[in-house]
Amino acid sequence: MRNPFTPVASVPVDPHTARVHEEGWQSWSPSGAYALHAAPYRPTNDNWATVCYRPGRTVPADTFQGEGLLALDPGDGSPVRLWAAPEPTAEVPSIRLVVRDGQAEISADGPVKEFTGTDIQAVLADWASGLGLEAPRQAPTVWCSWYEYFTNVTEDDIHENLRAMDTLDLPIDVVQIDDGYQKALGDWLALSGRFRSRAGIADAIRARGRRAGIWTAPFLVDPASELAAEHPDWLVKDPSGDPLHAGRNWGHDLYVLDTTHPEAAAYLTEVFTTLRSEGYDYFKVDFLYAGALDGVRHASVDALAAYRSGVELIRSAIGEDAYLLGCGAPILPSIGLFDAMRVSPDTAPHRRPEADDYSQPGQDPAEFTGAGRQWQHGRLWINDPDCLMARPAVETRERWAAHVESTDGLMASSDRLLSLDTWGVETTRRLLTGVAE
Incomplete structure (x- = not known):
């Protein structure tokens, strides 16, 4: 049961120039600064509220809400204020701001600490630096199959692009x-019909000097999946004892693996040790929000502790030298666990998201939240702004490339490389070269 909201602070504001930064719950949750008269981005349906926002935290009208972090620039020349969770990996309070009679009234449903700074990005950056994390290691350059092939990717597609990397002399590490090589979510070691050998394709990649x-x-x-049919006891349950519903995607419902169950944990360890033994040493782990959902688990631990232990299990299986990229992950509970985030x-070949929901794929929402979280880069991890798409069919590809380049974060190409025109090849090479080791 959540705590009630209690008052934290009351700050005079200039209603015309003040701005509020909301920190969203997870990777895909809208995050950024708004004018006081603006309407913050909110979920447009119940499924996206579960999959892309913080479930169960409906925000009242005319209210700003940050998950563990909320910053206010009063707009009158006084210091910027930040309210932050004291233990961000263990407890993430929701922090609200409403404006009444020229005063910003801040409340929270858990403990917060107050900080001050010169501007919104600076106070957030100072807070992150104050956590004292080790500087993240440099990210490799990447080619990713997703934004060209989506779930229809084949082993032959990978081979074609491997050859094209050499032909075009692209500095891809x-x-x-x-997504698309596996038989089903959960059945990670069983192949779809589009791949012949997971170890074989890893060998082919490495034979060309790439990872x-x-x-x-x-x-x-x-x-x-076979996992759900054969091991229903490995699933997180809802209070009635049924599998916990984690939303819908790919046209079907989603269940959650209970990594506190010893046999489920052993299975997940087997998956990642197998992948590592086959030659994979870069792991993108996605839809991680599911591991932090409230539910009934084998062990009596809270959801955030279960989430962190699940990620730590993966890290132990792949080794400290492997590169770990998180996605769809609860932001503050992930601190200290990932190389990149x-x-x-998601970006998309188009600008606007479906239903104008800024948690959904589109260049506009990716730019808004990516810019709003620039303060995290180099302090919490290497920021992943999502992939460069430079093929001619991509809407406003020049603007999207400029955004990706401006972040100085993880640089990944996601085109069928032979579809690139001269501008696409030159832009892809320039962005990748900018971060090549």
């Missing part, structure tokens, strides 16, 4: 196979 990377959604389970919703 990692070739990352995304092999692979995608998983380790905490999600397809109800139609997606800090925005």
Whole structure:
């Protein structure tokens, strides 16, 4: 049961110039600064509220809300204020701001600490620096299959692009196979019919002097998977004892793997040790929000503790030298666990998101939240702004490339490389060269 909201502070504001930064719950949750008269981005349906926002935290009308972090520039020349969770990896309070009679009234449903700074990005950056984390290691350059092939990727597609990297002389360190190689969510070691050998394609990548990377959604389970059928006791349950519903995607419901169950934990360890033994050393772990959902688990631990222990299990299996990229992950509870983190919703070949929901794929929401979270880069992890798409069919590709380049974060290409025109090849090479080791 959540705590009630209690008053934290009351700050005079200039209603015309003040701005409020909301920090969203997870990678895809809208995050950024708003004028006081602006309407913050909110979920437009219940499914996206579960999959892309903080479930169960409906925000009242005319209210700003940050998850663990909320910053206010009063707009009158007085210091910027930041209210932050004292223990951000263990407890993430919701922090609200409403304006009444020229005063910003701040409240929270858990403990917060107040900080001051010169501007919104600076006070957030100072807070992150104050956590005392080690500087993240440099990210490799990446080619990712997702934004060209989506779930229809084949092993032959990977081979074609491997050859094209050499032909075009692109400085790509990692070739990352995304969603589509596996039989089902949860059945990670069983191949779809589009791939012949997971170890074989890793060998082919490495034979060309590049590193092999692979995608998983380790905490999600397809109800139609063999795992769900054979091991229903490995699933997180709802209070009635049914599998916890983690929303819908790919046209089906989603269940959650209970990594506190010893046998489920052993299985997940087997998945990642197998992938590592096959030659993969770059891991994109996605849809991680599921591991932090409230539910009934085998062990009596809270959801955030279960989430962190699940990620730590993955890290132990892949080794400290492997590169770990999080996505769809609860932001503050992930501090200290990842080399790089997606800090925005998915991009897309188009600008506007479906239903104008800024948690959904689109260049506009990816730019808004990516810019709003720039303060995290180099302090919490390497920011992943999402992939460059430079092929002619991509809407406003020049603007999207400029955004990706401006972040100085993880640089990944996601085109069929032979579809690039001269501008696309030159832009891809320039962005990748900018971060090449």
